[in-house]
Amino acid sequence: EVQLVESGGGLVKPGGSLRLSCAASGFIFSNAWMSWVRQAPGKGLEWVGRVRSKADGGTSDYAAPVKGRFTISRDDSKNTLYLQMNSLKTEDTAVYYCTTVGDDRYRSGFDCWGQGTLVTVSS
């Protein structure tokens, strides 16, 4: 069974930094393209970015609001995905989910999700 478990959320001041982790199990993590998606309070889902598998280059893409401030990385030896968030703004307050496509039939549909971790940016 695929499991994704996020951790690392919490309260941080504007301008501060935080690193989220996502521990993966139940699938071949090293082959997976992994994404982060967030949902601010009362708002919709927003894609944050992704990291490709090492076999596909290991490169990352980011949504415009976080580009240059957030970095997505992975440690395949630990089956763990990371989201390093710097220069945090109040508008980054959200529940952050890690997600992936667990079945190739679903193409780019995210069928595997963690439970989410809450990040609150406030002074």
Added chain:
Amino acid sequence: SYELTQPPSVSVSPGQTARITCSGDPLPKQYAYWYQKKPGQAPVLVIYKDSERPSGIPERFFGSGSGTTVTLTISGVQAEDEADYYCQSADTSGTYVVFGGGTKLTVL
């Protein structure tokens, strides 16, 4: 980047049919996906590649598309279907993932 546009809300009575639309320029070239999102829960994929249903999703969920608009149709709506629904696709290069703004489905 581009946007996917959804109506903010749709209301139907139990047993009726709900239709939720999603519009965006790249939709004829990029697949659309639909998610059901309930408060406090992770999103659930209900439609992939425009019209396919993942295993475990009831047959009353149906996806279709025409031109720059895709539609999620829920037939015989049940109280448990009350949720926010989001469409998802990608830009024309396929690099960036985009979600629609979401539609709140209310079962009267």
